[in-house]
Amino acid sequence: MAATALRRNIMRTLLTTLGIVIDVAAVITMMEIGNGASLAIQRTLTSLGANTLVIIPGAQNVGGINYGIGSQTTLSPNDADAIAKACPAVSAVAPIVRARAQIVYGNKNWVPTYIQGSTPSFLQVRDWTTMAEGEAFTEHDVLNASKVCMVGKTIVRELFAGHSPIGKEIRVRNVAFKVIGVLSQKGANMMGQDQDDIVLAPWTTIKYRVVATTLSGGNQSTTNTSNVTEVNSLTMMYPNISTSLYPTQSTNEAADLPQPIRFANVDQNLTTARGPAWIQAAIEQITDVIRENHHLRPTVLDDFRVRDMTEITKAMSSTTELITRLLMYVAMISLVVGGVGIMNIMLVSVTERTREIGLRMAVGAEPNDILRQFLIEAVVLCLAGGIMGIIVGRGASMLVSRVLHWPTAPSMGAIIAAVVVSASVGVIFGFYPAWKGSRLDPIDALRYE
Amino acid sequence: MDNLIELRNIYKTYHLGEVDLPVLKGISLEIERGELVTLMGASGSGKSTLMHILGCLDHPTSGEYWLDGRETSRFGPKERARLRNRIIGFVFQSFNLLSRTTALENVVMPLSYTRERLAEHQKRQRAVEMLEKVGLAGRVHHHPSQLSGGEQQRVAIARSLINQPEVLLADEPTGNLDSHTSEEILEMFQQLNKDEGITIILVTHDPGVARHARRTIRIKDGLIEGTV
Numbered sequence: 233m234a235a236t237a238l239r240r241n242i243m244r245t246l247l248t249t250l251g252i253v254i255d256v257a258a259v260i261t262m263m264e265i266g267n268g269a270s271l272a273i274q275r276t277l278t279s280l281g282a283n284t285l286v287i288i289p290g291a292q293n294v295g296g297i298n299y300g301i302g303s304q305t306t307l308s309p310n311d312a313d314a315i316a317k318a319c320p321a322v323s324a325v326a327p328i329v330r331a332r333a334q335i336v337y338g339n340k341n342w343v344p345t346y347i348q349g350s351t352p353s354f355l356q357v358r359d360w361t362t363m364a365e366g367e368a369f370t371e372h373d374v375l376n377a378s379k380v381c382m383v384g385k386t387i388v389r390e391l392f393a394g395h396s397p398i399g400k401e402i403r404v405r406n407v408a409f410k411v412i413g414v415l416s417q418k419g420a421n422m423m424g425q426d427q428d429d430i431v432l433a434p435w436t437t438i439k440y441r442v443v444a445t446t447l448s449g450g451n452q453s454t455t456n457t458s459n460v461t462e463v464n465s466l467t468m469m470y471p472n473i474s475t476s477l478y479p480t481q482s483t484n485e486a487a488d489l490p491q492p493i494r495f496a497n498v499d500q501n502l503t504t505a506r507g508p509a510w511i512q513a514a515i516e517q518i519t520d521v522i523r524e525n526h527h528l529r530p531t532v533l534d535d536f537r538v539r540d541m542t543e544i545t546k547a548m549s550s551t552t553e554l555i556t557r558l559l560m561y562v563a564m565i566s567l568v569v570g571g572v573g574i575m576n577i578m579l580v581s582v583t584e585r586t587r588e589i590g591l592r593m594a595v596g597a598e599p600n601d602i603l604r605q606f607l608i609e610a611v612v613l614c615l616a617g618g619i620m621g622i623i624v625g626r627g628a629s630m631l632v633s634r635v636l637h638w639p640t641a642p643s644m645g646a647i648i649a650a651v652v653v654s655a656s657v658g659v660i661f662g663f664y665p666a667w668k669g670s671r672l673d674p675i676d677a678l679r680y681e
Numbered sequence: 682m683d684n685l686i687e688l689r690n691i692y693k694t695y696h697l698g699e700v701d702l703p704v705l706k707g708i709s710l711e712i713e714r715g716e717l718v719t720l721m722g723a724s725g726s727g728k729s730t731l732m733h734i735l736g737c738l739d740h741p742t743s744g745e746y747w748l749d750g751r752e753t754s755r756f757g758p759k760e761r762a763r764l765r766n767r768i769i770g771f772v773f774q775s776f777n778l779l780s781r782t783t784a785l786e787n788v789v790m791p792l793s794y795t796r797e798r799l800a801e802h803q804k805r806q807r808a809v810e811m812l813e814k815v816g817l818a819g820r821v822h823h824h825p826s827q828l829s830g831g832e833q834q835r836v837a838i839a840r841s842l843i844n845q846p847e848v849l850l851a852d853e854p855t856g857n858l859d860s861h862t863s864e865e866i867l868e869m870f871q872q873l874n875k876d877e878g879i880t881i882i883l884v885t886h887d888p889g890v891a892r893h894a895r896r897t898i899r900i901k902d903g904l905i906e907g908t909v
Contacts, residue, residue, distance in 0.1 A: 591777045594738065595791040595840070596766020598759050674738050678773070 248577040249617030251570030252657065256621025256650045257628060259563045263646035264629040266556035268639035273548050283323075283511060284357065286539045287311070287501040287518060307498050307522075307536060309435070312351070314525045315503060321514035323506045326354035327498040329435040331442055333405040337391040344387060346430040347404065349438025350502075357504045366398045366413030369434050377436035382413040384428035402431075407441045409433060435498065511540055567653065570617075571661035578610050578665035589669050590677025603670035610662020611655055618654030622647055684747070685847055685880050686712040686735065691744035691754075693730050704730045705741070706903040712882065714847070717874040719891040720884045722900035729852075731900060732884045736769055736850045737761040749847055766794050770841030774853040776833045778825040778840075785821045788812060788840045795844060811839035815869065831862035838869065848880040849873070855890060867893045 289307045312327040319325075329349035334341055348354075351374050355361045369380045381402070388397055397411040409431075418427040433442075505514035515538050522536055582589070589602055597605075626642065633640040693705040704727045712718060722728035733739040734746065737753060740761070746754045749768055753761070765771075778787050788808040792799060799807075812821055815835040825833050834854060841849055851870065855863035871893060874881050883894060891897045899906035 587777065588779060591773075591779075592790070592794070593762065594736075594765060594771050594777075596762050596794040596844075598762045598794070601794055675733055678777070 244577065245613060245616070248574060249613055249620065251573045252567075252614055252617030252654055253621040253624060255563060255566045255570050256618050256654060257625035258566070259560070260622055260625025260643075260646055260650060261628040261632065261640075262556065262559045262563070263643045264625070264640040265632060265638055266552055267643040267646070268629075268633070268641040269552045270549055271641045272639040273552075283505040283514075284541055285322075285503045285505060285511070285514060285518065287503065287522070288499075288537050288539065289497070289535065307501055308525075309351075309498055311522050311525050312498075312501050314521050315501070315518055316353075318521045319503075319514060319517040321505055321510040321517050322503050324353045324356040325501060325503040326350045326357045327435055328354070328500040328502055329439045330499050331404075331438050333442065335387070335391065335431060336403040337397075337400065340391045340393075342387065342390045344384075344429045344431050345425055346384075346427075347433075347438065347442075348430065349433050349435030349442075351435065354432065354502065357502045359504075360415060360418070362416050364414040364416045365396060366411070368413050369432075374434040374436055376434075377440055378434060379407060379409045379437055379441065380412045381409040381431050381433040381437075382415055383411055383432070384415045384430040385417050386426055386429040387431060388414055404431065404433075405442050407437075409437075439498075515540065567657060571657040574610060574614060574657065575661040575665060578606065578613075578662050579668070581609075582606060582665045582669040585669075586672060586677045586680040589672050590674045590680065593672070593674035594678060599670040602672075603666045606666035606669050607659065607662050610666065611658035614654040614658030614662075615651065618650050621654070622650055625650075683714045684711045685714045685716075685749060686710075687745075687747035688735075689745040689747070691731075691734060691741045691746065693727075693734060693739070694742045704903055705734070708744070708900075708903075708905055710898060710905055712848075712880065714880055715874070715878045716896065717871065717881045717894045718883070719894040719897045720882055720900065721886060721888070721891050721897055723886060726900050727903040728884060728886070728900050732850060732852060732882075735882065736771060737764045762794075763796070766791060766796075767844050768847045770844070770846040770849045772834070772837050772841050772849065772851040772854050774856040776825070776830075776837045776857070778833055778836060780825055783822045783824060784812060784817060784828070784836045784839075785809065787825070787836055788843055791840060791843050807843060808839070811842050812836070814842070814873075815839045829862075830858050831865055834858065834862075834866055835869070838866075838873075842873075842879075846879070848882065850882050850884070852884045853886075854883065855885075855887075863890075 287307065307327070309327045312325045315322055315325045327350060331347040331349070332343070333347055334343050335347075352368055352370055355368055363382070364385065366382070368382060369378065372378070373380055381404075383391075383397055383402075388394060391397070391402065392400070397414065400411050401408050402411060403409070415428070415430065415432065420426055503514070503518065505511045518538055519534065523534065526535060528535065589597075592602065592605075593599075629640040629642075632638055688708050688710050691705055691708040692703070695702040695704060708731060720728060720732065730739070734741050737748070737756070738761075740756065741754050744754060745752055748764065753764065756764070779790065785805065785808050788811055789804050792804045792807070809818070809821060812818060815838050817832060817835055817839065820828060820832060820836075823832075825836070828836065834857075838849075849870075854870075855866055858866060867890060870881050870883065873879055881894075883890060885891060
């Protein structure tokens with residue numbers, strides 16, 4: 233009966249529900265964008281390795297002065313071996329050496345986002361074991377510092393114009409690398425960086441042949457800048473001694489914190505825990521192992537940090553969550569406005585149909601019947617608006633994802649919430665007009681002009 | 682003696698702020714089952730008020746109203762609504778049909794307030810029967826805007842009969858109709874009264890209408906004429 237009543241004046245029905253339609257559509261679009269964003273984070277997380285733990289060298293903190301993360305050259309590939317052997321919660325570990333350089337092939341050149349040196353287990357840690365072409369380098373290559381590398385799809389596109397690079401040679405800072413494999417496509421990570429823009433080689437090759445710094449240097453990547461692109465055969469054979477950007481330990485400090493002389497240090501260690509449940513255990517085990525390996529006494533602070541992905545994702549998602557929540561509050565307010573519009577129109581409708589109400593009462597309608605009738609009409613009105621809003625919202629979010637290329641994902645929860653909320657708005661804001669109608673005196677109502 | 686309606690010393694006074702307006706000042710009358718009576722009076726005589734009380738749209742300030750064996754003067758709004766649904770049928774001067782609704786749906790309307798629920802198809806069947814009874818079998822799906830005045834009034838009559846009431850109250854039923862159509866409608870009332878045995882009270886100020894009833898009750902200044 234309510235539907236018939238609404239159909240009698242379609243134009244008015246449409247205009248009344250416009251407020252609700254726009255509001256619900258906005259909420260749906262927003263929630264889908266928010267959902268899409270968090271799903272994108274999840275996806276990048278999985279591709280990055282949800283169970284990945286990053287171990288970075290700590291900050292040198294002596295005498296109250298903190299020299300910043302990475303100022304100590306304290307992570308060594310021995311740590312990686314020790315972790316692999318002694319941490320059951322860890323499924324794979326790989327040391328990483330980073331570099332930033334120009335790579336050249338023929339007449340094309342490019343500066344990849346990532347030039348990384350590691351061991352074969354890197355592929356396991358990063359969940360990147362399927363190669364698109366060719367094969368990965370081996371432990372043997374790491375031991376020999378072989379000049380072999382794998383490249384990502386972007387490098388294939390930029391340097392090789394899409395042709396297979398296998399067997400070809402690229403020059404990284406004048407070191408010739410033979411390409412032996414192409415990594416499968418990964419896409420962009422959650423920070424927008426192209427994960428396929430990568431050259432992967434044994435860390436020994438990168439460290440000793442490409443970057444060519446010694447142990448006395450600080451963080452690898454920072455000291456790169458002092459290495460000029462000098463083409464000199466001597467540079468290739470003998471490692472440069474470069475200036476260090478971070479202070480080195482004085483003799484006193486060295487005496488306080490005795491460390492065996494390392495012949496190698498790495499920028500990071502990347503590890504994967506066996507599963508999300510193992511992450512805490514893995515962090516503890518790794519901490520213990522490295523402390524022992526670094527011969528740290530119980531009172532000494534860690535000279536490294538173990539970071540897991542949740543910190544990063546929390547930081548990432550906190551922004552989106554904040555924005556989503558803010559927009560939700562705005563939506564709530566506009567919903568109230570829409571509800572007031574509904575109440576307004578229902579009041580007008582009741583007044584307009586005074587004679588009808590009088591007639592209904594004359595043929596036997598009780599006040600409660602009238603109340604129920606108009607309440608249901610209000611709810612149906614709002615539900616119709618809500619459903620239309622859901623359709624418009626889905627359409628808008630599809631438009632957004634197509635035109636702006638933002639990730640959107642349909643959220644069932646948002647749809648259910650929209651339906652429930654629009655029905656409630658109908659009940660709450662439709663109640664007063666319905667109640668007014670039910671209170672009419674039939675005699676006066678019948679006489680109403 | 683089978684009195685469908687018995688009014689005993691009915692008073693109705695309206696309280697408008699500090700002023701009391703007595704409209705009915707002691708009405709007593711009896712109407713038997715199956716009668717066709719006219720209620721006549723000038724405007725201001727209390728005719729409308731009496732009709733409202735007879736139709737249970739309003740309650741008397743004092744006195745008794747026996748309807749179909751029940752004393753209804755103290756009934757609350759809900760009970761009176763129920764009486765209006767089952768016992769009393771209304772026909773109005775301005776038809777009071779729902780616009781943009783078919784004749785069938787108009788006639789079915791009182792059934793949505795009937796406590797004893799009928800199935801949808803049963804409701805429709807009854808409505809069609811009623812429309813046939815008033816001679817509108819071919820107009821079942823028309824909207825009021827597509828019907829003439831006489832036809833609209835007939836739809837209203839069909840609506841008033843849908844629940845087989847004991848008494849039909851018609852308030853100036855021919856007021857908005859031309860003389861020819863009026864005649865048709867009044868004849869229909871007579872026919873319904875004769876064939877169905879339904880009690881009909883016509884409220885009017887037109888003596889031409891009153892002629893169609895066997896008995897005329899006149900009201901003047903809140904009292905039945907002839908009462909001391």
